[in-house]
Amino acid sequence: MATSSAKEASFSPYxxxxxTNLAIAGQDYCVIASDTRQSRGYNINTxxxxxxxxxxxxxxxxxxxxxxxxxxxxxxxxxxxESYKHAHxxxxxxxxxxxxxSTMLYMKRFFPYYSFNILGGLDKEGKGCIYSYDxxxxxxxxxxxxxxxxxxxxxxFLDNQVRNxxxxxxxxxxxxxxxxxxxxxQAIKITKDAFTSxxxxxxxxGDNLQIFIVTRDGVEEQVHPLKRD
Amino acid sequence: xxxxxxxxxxxxQNAQEPITHSDGPIVTGTSVLGIKxxxxxxxxxxxxxxxxxxxxxxxxxxLQAFGERTIIGASGDIGDFQYVxxxxxxxxxxxxxxxxxxxxxxxxxxxYLHRLLYSRxxxxxPLWNSYVVGGVxxxxxxxxxxxxxxxGTTYQSSTIATGFGAHLAQPLLRKAVEGRxxxxxxxxxxxxxxxxxxxxxxxxxRSLNRIRRAKVTKDGMEVTDPYSLETEWAFAEHIVGYGx
Numbered sequence: 239m240a241t242s243s244a245k246e247a248s249f250s251p252y253x254x255x256x257x258t259n260l261a262i263a264g265q266d267y268c269v270i271a272s273d274t275r276q277s278r279g280y281n282i283n284t285x286x287x288x289x290x291x292x293x294x295x296x297x298x299x300x301x302x303x304x305x306x307x308x309x310x311x312x313x314x315x316x317x318x319x320e321s322y323k324h325a326h327x328x329x330x331x332x333x334x335x336x337x338x339x340s341t342m343l344y345m346k347r348f349f350p351y352y353s354f355n356i357l358g359g360l361d362k363e364g365k366g367c368i369y370s371y372d373x374x375x376x377x378x379x380x381x382x383x384x385x386x387x388x389x390x391x392x393x394x395f396l397d398n399q400v401r402n403x404x405x406x407x408x409x410x411x412x413x414x415x416x417x418x419x420x421x422x423x424q425a426i427k428i429t430k431d432a433f434t435s436x437x438x439x440x441x442x443x444g445d446n447l448q449i450f451i452v453t454r455d456g457v458e459e460q461v462h463p464l465k466r467d
Numbered sequence: 468x469x470x471x472x473x474x475x476x477x478x479x480q481n482a483q484e485p486i487t488h489s490d491g492p493i494v495t496g497t498s499v500l501g502i503k504x505x506x507x508x509x510x511x512x513x514x515x516x517x518x519x520x521x522x523x524x525x526x527x528x529x530l531q532a533f534g535e536r537t538i539i540g541a542s543g544d545i546g547d548f549q550y551v552x553x554x555x556x557x558x559x560x561x562x563x564x565x566x567x568x569x570x571x572x573x574x575x576x577x578x579y580l581h582r583l584l585y586s587r588x589x590x591x592x593p594l595w596n597s598y599v600v601g602g603v604x605x606x607x608x609x610x611x612x613x614x615x616x617x618x619g620t621t622y623q624s625s626t627i628a629t630g631f632g633a634h635l636a637q638p639l640l641r642k643a644v645e646g647r648x649x650x651x652x653x654x655x656x657x658x659x660x661x662x663x664x665x666x667x668x669x670x671x672x673r674s675l676n677r678i679r680r681a682k683v684t685k686d687g688m689e690v691t692d693p694y695s696l697e698t699e700w701a702f703a704e705h706i707v708g709y710g711x
Contacts, residue, residue: 248490249490249491249591249593251588251589251591251593251618252618253618253620255620276622278620278633281633281634281637283614283620283622283624284622284623284624285624286624287622287623304618305620305621305622306585306588306618306619306620306621309619309621310585310619349589
């Protein structure tokens, strides 16, 4: 109305669709896991919407935040990797995809992809590697990482159980070191525990747990049930 | 009451005010429901197009067939939906003219809609709709039921409800359908959707008891003529204390 100065909230191109991702890098493996719930406010859109994707036999990408933006990031990364393969006759290495993702996110610095990504896989030496990003492309290689709606719950748990922070008599893994010292079995156990606990407290996490295990033999995918409430 | 805003050309907007983009839907359709059942996909929507709280158009079709085996249900701005219908028709004509023996299957139409809506949200000129896209593949008989909205959000599920239906109907649909997608008969599916549309009519003040329902099976598609749901208002006699 002409007399009214009250403003309705204008259109926002962003929405937080929730969801949590986790990654642990080892000497010769990388574990990347996500829950499969997709939410909108207090509604659950669907109980199975994968947000982690296999990009190649040694690289996996997980996204959280605004689902359409995450979806777009994955689509465009795949397109770039395809054209790289045709141009150079080889698959893109994980560190190369890591740099590409950073550049791609920064290209949209002033209309960012609202997507919190974890890139995981094996580096050129066959070691596990994880790249951590913010929405505008700041990147860092880390030994373990949580992102998404339950990141604040899961990251301290990983710092304690994977990097041995605040543990007496155990060797501390520095945040800047590339890999953890865990065995693959231990890493998977920690992953499952992290998600069952996060599901208890975070309403945006639950339904199913999707685990990708990257080794020199390729990528193995597992799906486990989580609480559906 | 929230005022209805019109999209003004930029010059007509007050120079002091920040530039507003799309202020929201004008003439709107409410919930669309979709489920998977034994033979395929079933979708339902009512026939009302509201202008704010005014029940403006009472015989509107919000279910659009695309080819033989894809149905699209629209909620949100009716004008934007009609634009999308035009775009879909252009797409269908282009595909027909190729005459290459390939047909656009449901996931292709779904992908097209997603990219259209996502590109428009990225221009900050959203098409103010939520869509339910359902279909059955002509050769593999695989069922598809997906959702896409004005932000480009997509998901697939065995039950989908847009708008008010996401709050009121979705819990009922999940209880009735989840885990029984391969055993539900057509009669059961019809009853589930009719019951949910009735609940919506009772509680959603922007709805109508006159609805259309579509089913897609491997044998093709059927869209019903509009029909009215039986309602029961006798209980209203006993309600006291609302100022009546």
